[in-house]
Amino acid sequence: MTFIDAIKAGFKNFANFRGTASRSEFWYWVLFTTLVGLVLDQIDNLSGLTASTGMGLSSISSLVFLVPNISIIFRRLHDAGFSGWLYAINLIPFAAGAWFVVSFVSDFQASGLAADTDAITLAVEEFVTAQTGPLYDAILAGAFSNTLTSFLVMVLSAIAVGVAFIVFYTRPTKTAEQGNKYAGAPVAQQLYDGGTTS
Numbered sequence: 001m002t003f004i005d006a007i008k009a010g011f012k013n014f015a016n017f018r019g020t021a022s023r024s025e026f027w028y029w030v031l032f033t034t035l036v037g038l039v040l041d042q043i044d045n046l047s048g049l050t051a052s053t054g055m056g057l058s059s060i061s062s063l064v065f066l067v068p069n070i071s072i073i074f075r076r077l078h079d080a081g082f083s084g085w086l087y088a089i090n091l092i093p094f095a096a097g098a099w100f101v102v103s104f105v106s107d108f109q110a111s112g113l114a115a116d117t118d119a120i121t122l123a124v125e126e127f128v129t130a131q132t133g134p135l136y137d138a139i140l141a142g143a144f145s146n147t148l149t150s151f152l153v154m155v156l157s158a159i160a161v162g163v164a165f166i167v168f169y170t171r172p173t174k175t176a177e178q179g180n181k182y183a184g185a186p187v188a189q190q191l192y193d194g195g196t197t198s
Helices: 005-010 025-046 049-053 057-064 066-079 084-111 118-129 134-140 145-170
Strands: none
Touching: 005 025, 005 049, 005 066, 025 057, 025 066, 025 145, 057 134, 066 145, 084 145, 118 134
C-alpha cells in the first residue's frame, strides 16, 4: 500500500473498528497525521492563533483525527492477531498518574507544609533554584516517599506501555491459517480498492 492509498483508506475507514490494517497502512497513516500536526503547529506558532484563542489548528486536527487514529490502531492490532481492546492498556499510566496526584496531596498534607498558595509557590521556587527551603527539608525527611514511588510507577508504566505497543504495531500480519480470528473479517484495505473500480 502506498502513502496516498493509506491516507485514502484511513479516511474511508475512519470509524471502522473491524477488519485489519497492514503495517504499511498503519505507519503511513501515523506519518501522515504526524506531518499534518507538525505543519499545523507551525502555522499556529507563526500566526499566534494558539496564544490568542488557546486552541489552534493542531489541536483541532488532533480532535478530527481522534476516531480515525483509534480505529486504525484497532485494525492494526487485529492484523497482528490481537484484540483491539488491547488498546485499553493505555489506561494504566493514567491510573498511575491519578495515584501520583493522590499520593502527592496526602504526602503534602502530612508534611505540615503551609497550604497557602503563596507559601507553596515560594517553597517550590526556593527548591528549584537553590535546593533549599521547607520543601527540600520535607523531601530529605522522607515526607514524599509515597509520591516518589507513585511517580516512578507512573513513568515506568508509561515506558512499558509504549514499548509494548511498538512491539504490537510492528508485528507482521497474522493470517487466518496462522490462527488469527480477525483475519476473516472484512479487511479495511479491501474496502478501498485504490480507485481501480467504481
